[in-house]
Amino acid sequence: MAESRIKELEQLITRYQKSYYDGEGEISDAEFDKLWDELKELDPANAILHRVGADSGNFExxxxxxxxxxxxxxxxxxxxxxxxxxxxxxxxxxxxxxxxxxxxxxxxxxxxxxxxxxxxxxxxxxxxxxxxxxxxxxxxxxxxxxxxxxxxxxxxxxxxxxxxxxxxxxxxxxxxxxxxxxxxxxxxxxxxxxxxxxxxxxxxxxxxxxxxxxxxxxxxxxxxxxxxxxxxxxxxxxxxxxxxxxxxxxxxxxxxxxxxxxxxxxxxxxxxxxxxxxxxxxxxFSLEEAVSTLRKVEWSISGGTYTPVAIFDEVELNGTKVQRASLANPDTLRKLGVRIGSHVVVVKRGEIIPKIESVVEEKGLETTEIEFPKVCEVCGTLLVDEGSRLFCPNKACSKRVLHQLLKYQQVVDIRDLGETLITSLFNDKRLKSISDIYSLQVEDLVPYFLNEESMEADKKSLGAEKVYNSIQNHRRMRLATFVGAFDIEGVGETSAEKLIGAGFNTLEKLLTATEEQIAAVYGFAEIMAHIIVEGLAENAEEMRNLVETGVIELESAGEGKLAGKSFCFTGELVTMKRADAEQRVKKNGGSIKSSVTKDLSYLVTNDTTSGSSKNQKAAKLGIPVIDEMQFLELLK
The missing domain is CATH 3.30.470.30 (DNA ligase/mRNA capping enzyme)
Structure with a gap:
């Protein structure tokens, strides 16, 4: 068995060396190194390992x-x-x-x-x-x-x-x-x-x-x-x-x-x-790409959106073994021309989640088409394939409603109203919309904290009171937080901030914006603009009702100690988690950026003298680099 594999490796390495030196490399460095290392382990003295490939015969x-x-x-x-x-x-x-x-x-x-x-x-x-x-x-x-x-x-x-x-x-x-x-x-x-x-x-x-x-x-x-x-x-x-x-x-x-x-x-x-x-x-460096065989495609459901996920033979990227990678959306899947059985190039260049970058074209390879889901697995509604997304159009779909409730709690940061409690309230039909969160009273919450015997004895539930107070303490918020919490495709807090900064600085301006107007904002293309306008229209009635009835009070743009300032955090913090630091920036009217750009106000790092790419770029652009203690001073 070992001898036959050694012969196979010799043939493969010789073939790929020739194609490389002829200028038509067939496989990635990662795949070639994998073959080389395997031969080295099986037969360390093999002559192939001590020979360089040869050039073509086109020159003297x-x-x-x-x-x-x-x-x-x-x-x-x-x-x-x-x-x-x-x-x-x-x-x-x-x-x-x-x-x-x-x-x-x-x-x-x-x-x-x-x-x-x-x-x-x-x-x-x-x-x-x-x-x-x-x-x-x-x-x-x-x-x-x-x-x-x-x-x-x-x-x-x-x-x-x-x-x-x-x-x-x-x-x-x-x-x-x-x-x-x-x-x-x-x-x-x-x-x-x-x-x-x-x-x-x-x-x-x-x-x-x-x-x-x-x-x-x-x-x-x-x-x-x-x-x-x-x-x-x-x-x-x-x-x-x-x-x-x-x-x-x-x-x-x-x-x-x-x-x-x-x-x-x-x-x-x-x-x-x-x-x-x-x-x-x-x-x-750690290997960042590899070639593998696509075995199947699973459809990940987030709210009402169905996202294709590739499942392939295990490969190692950047020291991590992976078998799954995002295919983004139906259009990306079609554009790649990927099929079950295809040899695909998997990459992980700085991203947390690997992705399929391309398909290795090979004649005679047996492949089959990828089947798309046709109906929502929860409510049975026919799915809509817009190319850039495959989704359930039924706003009342229980999967979509629960996902929206959980997203709202997470973005608004109502920590005491946790995922388990929201799910229980939803299953009991007590929560059917975001508005229902603010209609909850202490007595509605008590059964989720006390048993029947305790309730009959008129015992108070400190847990129920804590959740109720937490909800009431989260009725005043920034416009970007409010809009970003509604689980609208393409509209998180960051993208909402970009739209607000582009002049859509009231709820009504956002809700009445046209696709052409949003597409004109830097970073928003026509497809994304269509999805955003569609999502805002779907939630407009509830958004307006929450604000007009006073349930939600929106802060005016420009309020807060950090209003108009943007921050990018890099490296570890000592006194708090990065997520908490970013939340404090938002609560004080500032905004968060994931990278160093010319309009950034501050780069926050406890290693202000390092030669990292972010520090270098900040220095080049003249952006102040401050440490954690200086950041905390800005909040005082």
């Missing part, structure tokens, strides 16, 4: 000046620490591991003679004509205005920036595949969109231009090359901390990186000449 073959082997890798901090225990250095040099295509520039007397791809690690394709069009490929080496008579090789990575990919090659799966394909085009078209970033050099004529890895990078920079970013860490723990920081910041880089390269300061020619150098390691 050229011998490398410097070895271009593969690196050992660590997929997590535990694996890195195991390596570091055997490699104790005074300092660890850490560079970005660029996610592109390797290229060696060969110079003679300071002039570029050849540009050679990685190939099999010893021999690659001569793509000099294409390379001369790339950014960062110098036809001659100059330093301080003088020609440097360097003879040898300079190694780097050919990359495509995210901006170029987005504008010119959106049809390609990713930047790396696009760069790999363009650099090997026979006609050379598109090479001008590529960029070379270098990180290694080797002199072959006996002249010494640098003595350490740091000096090498400095020399390359002084010679006018684009160089990889390098930092020095004093311990393995600092390397791990730096990796965590870069994992957070890399989404803001102009190009892709898939890890860090960790090495010593000393230049070790003997180690570098191995097919897999031992004294440096690729410390990869």
């Amino acid at each position: 073959k050229v011998q490398h000046v410097m070895p271009m082997g593969s690196q050992e890798k660590a997929a997590n901090p535990e694996q890195f620490l195991a390596w570091a225990e055997k490699h104790v250095y005074d300092a660890y040099l850490v560079e970005y591991k660029l996610d592109g295509a390797s290229l060696e520039l060969q110079y003679e007397g300071g002039y570029l003679k050849r540009a050679v791809t990685r190939g099999d690690g010893s021999i690659g394709d001569d793509i000099t004509a294409n390379a001369r069009k790339m950014g960062g490929v110098n036809a001659a080496i100059y330093k301080d205005g003088q020609l440097v008579p360097f003879t040898g090789g300079i190694r780097g990575e050919v990359i495509m920036t995210h901006e170029v990919h987005k504008i010119h090659f959106p049809d390609k799966a990713n930047c790396r595949n696009a760069a790999n394909g363009l650099m090997k085009r026979k006609d050379g078209k598109g090479s001008e969109y590529l960029k070379l970033i270098v990180y290694d050099a080797l002199s072959t004529d006996g002249k010494s231009y640098f003595n350490t890895e740091e000096e090498k990078i400095r020399w390359l920079m002084d010679c006018g090359f684009n160089v990889v970013r390098l930092v020095i860490c004093k311990s393995p723990d600092r390397v791990i901390a730096y990796r965590a920081k870069i994992m957070e910041e890399r989404k803001d880089l102009e190009y892709d990186i898939d890890g860090l390269v960790v090495k010593e300061s000393a230049i070790n020619f003997a180690d570098a000449s191995r097919d897999r150098p031992d004294r440096q390691i690729a410390f990869k």
Whole structure:
């Protein structure tokens, strides 16, 4: 069994290496690494593991000046620490591991003679004509205005920036595949969109231009090359901390990186000449995408909305094993062309919930269509498929009513009126609408806290009185809270605040807004505007009645100590939970943002000096960064 699997893995790895080096990668890095690791575990000495893939036969073959082997890798901090225990250095040099295509520039007397791809690690394709069009490929080496008579090789990575990919090659799966394909085009078209970033050099004529890895990078920079970013860490723990920081910041880089390269300061020619150098390691980031097989689709019901959820063979993303991912809505499902049995790309790039990003097109794969539910499983009403959502249109549907009651309690924050009590009152038909919450009296609540014997003895229920008082204490609120609590599709507190800020600052203005008016607000498209107007109209009568009868008192816009100010919280708080801090902001007239934008008033963090992406962006935009104690001062 093991022998047959080893043979299968050898064939798969060889096939996928070839497609990668031909510029038409078939699978993701995550899927390839999974195959590689499995073969390494079954047969550590297998020759495949010590061989690099080979390029196509479209170009002349050229011998490398410097070895271009593969690196050992660590997929997590535990694996890195195991390596570091055997490699104790005074300092660890850490560079970005660029996610592109390797290229060696060969110079003679300071002039570029050849540009050679990685190939099999010893021999690659001569793509000099294409390379001369790339950014960062110098036809001659100059330093301080003088020609440097360097003879040898300079190694780097050919990359495509995210901006170029987005504008010119959106049809390609990713930047790396696009760069790999363009650099090997026979006609050379598109090479001008590529960029070379270098990180290694080797002199072959006996002249010494640098003595350490740091000096090498400095020399390359002084010679006018684009160089990889390098930092020095004093311990393995600092390397791990730096990796965590870069994992957070890399989404803001102009190009892709898939890890860090960790090495010593000393230049070790003997180690570098191995097919897999031992004294440096690729410390990869957690895998964010994987390919799996879709087995079925479940429909998650939230209120009256039916959301498709994909169930697939288990994969590992960012160190977490997952089998479920959102398909968002019927339109997304159709656009993806996903079917039962499809091979799908599952991603988790910063999101908490994974999602299906695309379908891997494969001929001859047996698949079946996904069945959509036709009627509401609760009330039997025919479901409405608007494309952007599949929902039960029956406002009286018990599933929708209970969901709305629970949402209202949560948003308005009537904590003593908990989920269990609401559900019991609903099942007993005492709560049929939001208005019914405010009609509850102490005597209505007593049976849910005392048994019959206690009630006959005229015992008081402190619990019932507490719930009643809590309800009465939550009759005055902000307009955004009131509207956001009605469980209207697309209208939470945050989106309600955006609409209020856009001029719809009274309940009547919101209820009479047209689809065109809401669609004109930044962040609201036509489809969302249609859903919002429809949802507001459905609840308008009850909303107006609650306000006009005085049951609910809406605060005027601009009230509160934090009125007009917005806050974004990041990191842990000491004196309270983040949810409580955000609630205090809202109760004092302020608003909450999930990210740093130019109109943010304050970024709140207890690590005000960190180099996190949020701190950096706040500094760039001139937004005050305050700590928890300073935030509490604003509330006094």
